[in-house]
Amino acid sequence: MAKERGSDLLRKLHGNFPTTHVEGLFRAVDDQADLKILRWFPRGVPPATLVVEGVFEVSTGSVGKFVDSLIHNNEQLAASLQVFPYGVPRPDVAIVEYRGEARQ
Amino acid sequence: MACTRGSRILQIHPTRRCNLRCLHCYSSSGPEERGELPAALLADALTDAAAEGYTVASFSGGEPLLYRPLRELLDHAHGRGMATTVTSNGMLLDERRLAGLTGAVDLLAISLDGTPASHDRMRADPRAFATMASRLGRLRDSGIPFGFIFTLTQNNLHELEWVAEFALAEGARLLQIHPLEAAGRAIRELGESFPDAIEESYAYLLAAHLQQSLRGRLQVQLDLLSRRLMADQPNLFFAGESDPGGSLAERVRPLVIEADGTVVPIEHGFDRSFSLGNLRDARLCELAPRWLAGGGYVRFRDLCGRAFAAVTAEDRPPLADWSAALRSAAIQPAAAGA
Numbered sequence: 001m002a003k004e005r006g007s008d009l010l011r012k013l014h015g016n017f018p019t020t021h022v023e024g025l026f027r028a029v030d031d032q033a034d035l036k037i038l039r040w041f042p043r044g045v046p047p048a049t050l051v052v053e054g055v056f057e058v059s060t061g062s063v064g065k066f067v068d069s070l071i072h073n074n075e076q077l078a079a080s081l082q083v084f085p086y087g088v089p090r091p092d093v094a095i096v097e098y099r100g101e102a103r104q
Numbered sequence: 105m106a107c108t109r110g111s112r113i114l115q116i117h118p119t120r121r122c123n124l125r126c127l128h129c130y131s132s133s134g135p136e137e138r139g140e141l142p143a144a145l146l147a148d149a150l151t152d153a154a155a156e157g158y159t160v161a162s163f164s165g166g167e168p169l170l171y172r173p174l175r176e177l178l179d180h181a182h183g184r185g186m187a188t189t190v191t192s193n194g195m196l197l198d199e200r201r202l203a204g205l206t207g208a209v210d211l212l213a214i215s216l217d218g219t220p221a222s223h224d225r226m227r228a229d230p231r232a233f234a235t236m237a238s239r240l241g242r243l244r245d246s247g248i249p250f251g252f253i254f255t256l257t258q259n260n261l262h263e264l265e266w267v268a269e270f271a272l273a274e275g276a277r278l279l280q281i282h283p284l285e286a287a288g289r290a291i292r293e294l295g296e297s298f299p300d301a302i303e304e305s306y307a308y309l310l311a312a313h314l315q316q317s318l319r320g321r322l323q324v325q326l327d328l329l330s331r332r333l334m335a336d337q338p339n340l341f342f343a344g345e346s347d348p349g350g351s352l353a354e355r356v357r358p359l360v361i362e363a364d365g366t367v368v369p370i371e372h373g374f375d376r377s378f379s380l381g382n383l384r385d386a387r388l389c390e391l392a393p394r395w396l397a398g399g400g401y402v403r404f405r406d407l408c409g410r411a412f413a414a415v416t417a418e419d420r421p422p423l424a425d426w427s428a429a430l431r432s433a434a435i436q437p438a439a440a441g442a
Contacts, residue, residue, distance in 0.1 A: 003259065003296075004259060005258060005259065005261075005302070005303060006256075006257065006258065006259050006260045006261030006262050006263070006264075006299075006303060006306075007261050007262075007302060007303055007306040009259075009261070009262035010261050010262035010306070010310070012262075
C-alpha cells in the first residue's frame, strides 16, 4: 500500500493544496448550515507558497458570521476575501471568495 | 452531511464464508470459513426484529451471495415490512444469482476500494476488479438498485473522484464513503492506514463537493458526523439524560447478528460484554427484554454517554466516527468496571 497520505496525493493531482490547514477550513464550513461550496480547489499549479482557495455561496444574513469564522479558524493563514452580494431586487445570497496564504 | 445512524437497521452476517480474503475485512472472513446460521433461526430473528421496530434488514458477511437461503430470508424480511439491502464484493453476480435477487433487494451495495490496481490490492485478488466490473452490465439490466461502498484509508482519498466517476458511469445510485474500521483483519494488515483527522476533514470537503456537483445523479454519503451537529442531538446517540423507552429499535441501532448467532449492538465485533446473547440459546424476542431489564442495557447507555462526551468535547477533531468512538470507549478501563 502507498504510504503517502491520500490528501497529499490529491494535492498533487489538483495543485498545492495545504492539507495541514484543511481542518481549520473545515471548521469554518461546518459552522455554516446554509453554506454551499462552489469551489475549493486551488487554481494554478504549483504555487510557491501554501495557499487555500475556496468559493462559497452563503445567505446574506449569515455572511458576516461565515467570514468571521473563516478568518478565526485559519489564523495561520493571511486571508484575503471578496464578497459579492447577489439577488434582485434585494440581494439574498453572497458569493464569498476566500484566499488564505501561509504567513512567512 | 447525511447521518447514516438514524435508520433502524438489523445487520445480519449469516456466514463468514467468502470468496475473497480482503485486507480490510472487519469480520476476518475468507474461503476457509464454513459455518453458517440456519435459515429458520434467522427468519425468527427477522420476525422478532420487525416486531421490535427494525425497518431495514441488511445482509453482509462474509459474502452473502454464498449463503443459499438468502432469497428466502429477503422475502421473509419483505413480508414483515422491512426494506432489504445486501452488501457484496460483486464478483459472484452471475445470471442465476441476479435472478435470485431480483425483486427481493431494495439496494445492493458493492464494495469498491479505488482504482482497479488499488481494489485488487485491498481484495488480495488480481481479478477482483475486472470480475466485479464485468458483472455490472447485467446488474444494471436487472433493474436492482445498486451503489458502491468506498473504504476511506489514510492513503486513498485521491482515488475518490475516480470512484465517483466510475459509479456514475455504471449507473449506481449511491456512493457511500466509510472510514476504515479498526476491527478484524484490518488491525493486523492495515495498522497504519486508519484515516486521521486531516484525512477525514479533507474527505468531508471532497464529499460535500461531490454531493453538490453530482446532485440528482448520484447520492454521496460519508459515514462521519460533525461534532457540532452531534452535540445538539444526544438522543440520536443514546446519550440523552433519560432512557427513550419504547421498543428495542428505539434504544439500540444498528443491531447486529454475527455469524455465530451472537447479537451485539452497533457493529460486527462489538465488545461481547455488551451482547444481548446468542440466538442459538434463545429467540430475539426473549433476549431483548432480558437485556433491556438487566445490566447489559444500563452498561450500554453508560458507554454511549461516555463516548458521546468524549467525541463532542471542544478540543476533539471536528468529525467523529460514532462506531469507532464506541469501540474506543468500550476498551477503556472505566468500561470494564462500569
